[in-house]
Amino acid sequence: MKKIRLAALAGVGMLGAAVFAGAGTAGPGFMNKYPSESPTQDCGDPADNNTITYNGPLKMWPPNHKLQNVSMTATDGSGDATTLTVTVTPTDAEGGDGGPNHDPDYTPGDLTDSGTPSSTVDFWLRSERSGKGDGRTYTINWVASFDNGNTECSSEQAPNEPFVVLVPHDMRGGAGWK
Amino acid sequence: MESPATGRALFSSALAALLLLGGGCAVGGRDGEKASPEPRPELAEKAAPLDPALVPTKPSGTGNGSGATATTTTPRAATGGLATTTSAPAGGATTTAAPSGSGAPPGVRSLATVEDGTGDAGIGTPAYGDFVAIAFGETDDGKDLQVIVDVAAAFPSPLGDREVIGVGVDIFRTSPSGSGESDYQLFADGGADGWRAFLQTPDGFVEYPGTFSMGGARLVFQVPWASVGGRRGFTTAAFADWSDAAQTLTRDGQDAAPNLGTRRVGLPGGAS
Numbered sequence: 001m002k003k004i005r006l007a008a009l010a011g012v013g014m015l016g017a018a019v020f021a022g023a024g025t026a027g028p029g030f031m032n033k034y035p036s037e038s039p040t041q042d043c044g045d046p047a048d049n050n051t052i053t054y055n056g057p058l059k060m061w062p063p064n065h066k067l068q069n070v071s072m073t074a075t076d077g078s079g080d081a082t083t084l085t086v087t088v089t090p091t092d093a094e095g096g097d098g099g100p101n102h103d104p105d106y107t108p109g110d111l112t113d114s115g116t117p118s119s120t121v122d123f124w125l126r127s128e129r130s131g132k133g134d135g136r137t138y139t140i141n142w143v144a145s146f147d148n149g150n151t152e153c154s155s156e157q158a159p160n161e162p163f164v165v166l167v168p169h170d171m172r173g174g175a176g177w178k
Numbered sequence: 179m180e181s182p183a184t185g186r187a188l189f190s191s192a193l194a195a196l197l198l199l200g201g202g203c204a205v206g207g208r209d210g211e212k213a214s215p216e217p218r219p220e221l222a223e224k225a226a227p228l229d230p231a232l233v234p235t236k237p238s239g240t241g242n243g244s245g246a247t248a249t250t251t252t253p254r255a256a257t258g259g260l261a262t263t264t265s266a267p268a269g270g271a272t273t274t275a276a277p278s279g280s281g282a283p284p285g286v287r288s289l290a291t292v293e294d295g296t297g298d299a300g301i302g303t304p305a306y307g308d309f310v311a312i313a314f315g316e317t318d319d320g321k322d323l324q325v326i327v328d329v330a331a332a333f334p335s336p337l338g339d340r341e342v343i344g345v346g347v348d349i350f351r352t353s354p355s356g357s358g359e360s361d362y363q364l365f366a367d368g369g370a371d372g373w374r375a376f377l378q379t380p381d382g383f384v385e386y387p388g389t390f391s392m393g394g395a396r397l398v399f400q401v402p403w404a405s406v407g408g409r410r411g412f413t414t415a416a417f418a419d420w421s422d423a424a425q426t427l428t429r430d431g432q433d434a435a436p437n438l439g440t441r442r443v444g445l446p447g448g449a450s
Contacts, residue, residue, distance in 0.1 A: 062367040064346050066378055067359055095430065101356070101415055101440070103350070112380065131342070131421025131430025169423050170342045171369055 022163035041160050043146055049077025054163040060127040063167050065102040067124045074144040076117040083145045084086040084119040085112045093133025106140055135168040183203040213381035215429025223386035225373035232283050284322050286315040290443045294435040296330045303431025305331035307420030312435050314443045323406060327397040336370050340423040343368035349406050350413040356440030362406040364399045
C-alpha cells in the first residue's frame with residue numbers, strides 16, 4: 001500500500017518524468033508510473049501478461065461529494081479465464097461525510113466478476129473527505145485468478161498491493177492542474 | 179470497458195440504474211466530448227470579479243433572509259475572521275418563490291430563494307463559510323439559470339495557505355424528491371490560489387459553460403439551462419464545506435441550505 005500511495009502523492013504533487021524516476025521506487029509489478037492514468041500490476045511473471053489494472057483517478061478532486069464510477073480489470077495474457085474480487089475500505093477522520101444527501105460513500109462488500117479473457121468490476125467512490133484530517137483514502141484490495149484458475153494473486157501478496165485512492169484535504173503541494 | 183455483469187448487491191444495481199437514468203438527461207457543456215470523470219483544469223472557470231449589477235444592495239450577514247431564525251453572528255471584517263455565534267439553535271431555512279424582479283439583478287427573474295439562518299456552520303467556522311441565502315433566477319431571455327450564493331461575510335482574498343472552501347449546488351432531475359445522487363452540480367472550489375467553478379453532469383465534469391463571478395460575500399454561477407438538463411423546475415440542495423489545515427488542529431465546518439432535505443425550484447408558467 002505504501003508504494004502506490006507514494007506514487008500517487010508524488011505524481012499529483014510533481015508532474016513530470018523526473019518525478020517518476022523517483023516514483024520508480026514504487027516497486028515491481030507496476031508498469032504504469034503515472035498515477036492519474038491506469039496503474040497496472042502484474043500477476044506473476046510479467047512475461048505472462050497477466051495484469052490487474054485500476055481504471056480511475058488515484059487522486060480525486062475537488063471534494064464535491066459526488067460519486068465517481070471507477071473499475072478494475074484483470075486480464076489474462078493467454079486468453080484464459082479470469083476472476084476478480086475487489087473490496088473497498090475507506091479511511092478518514094471523523095466528519096465530512098456530507099450528510100444523508102451524500103450517502104453511501106462507496107460500493108461496499110466483495111465485488112466479483114469472472115470472464116474470458118478479462119474480468120471487470122465496476123464500483124463507486126465518493127469524492128469527499130473530512131476537513132479535520134489529511135484526507136480520505138480508499139484502499140482497494142483485490143484477489144484475481146488467471147490461467148483458468150491455476151494462477152492466483154492478491155493485493156496481500158508481495159510484490160502486489162492494494163490500490164490506494166486519495167481525496168486530499170487540499171491541493172497544497174500542487175496537483176499540477178491548479 | 180466490459181460490464182461486470184455480475185450479481186451485485188442491490189446497492190450497486192441501484193446506483194448503476196441511477197446513473198443510467200441520469201445519463202439519459204441532456205448533457206451540458208459547450209463541448210460534450212470534453213466530459214471527463216476528472217476535473218481537468220481546462221474544464222473549470224476561474225472566478226471573475228462580480229458584475230456591479232450583482233453587488234448586493236445591502237450587506238450580507240445582516241439578516242436579509244426572512245426565514246432566518248434568531249441567531250446572532252458577528253463576522254470579523256471582510257478579511258475573514260471567525261464568526262462569533264451567540265445563539266444555540268441552528269438557523270432554519272425557508273424557500274420563497276420571489277415575485278419577478280424582487281431582489282433579482284437587472285435582467286434576471288427571481289425563481290426562488292433558499293434562505294439559511296446564520297451561525298449554523300459549526301463552531302469556529304468563519305462567517306464566509308456560513309450560508310445566508312441561495313437565490314435562483316433566470317435571465318429575461320429564458321436562456322440561463324443564475325444561482326447567487328450569499329454568505330455571512332466577505333471571502334478573504336486570498337484564502338489561507340491550507341484553507342479550502344467548497345460550495346456546491348446540487349440539481350436533481352431524475353429524482354424529484356432529491357434522493358440519491360444529484361444529476362448536475364455547480365461547484366466552486368476555493369483555495370489559496372483562487373477560485374474555480376465546475377459543472378458536473380451525468381457524464382462527468384464538462385467544460386464550464388457559463389460565467390462564474392465573485393465579490394464580497396457573494397458567488398454567482400450563470401449557466402445555460404441546456405447545460406443543466408433544460409429549462410424546467412428542479413429540486414436542489416446546497417452545501418458549503420470549509421476547513422483550514424494550517425493549524426496544528428485542523429478546523430472545519432459545514433453548512434447546508436436547506437439544513438435538511440431539499441427544496442423545489444419551479445418556473446413561472448408551470449415549466450416543471
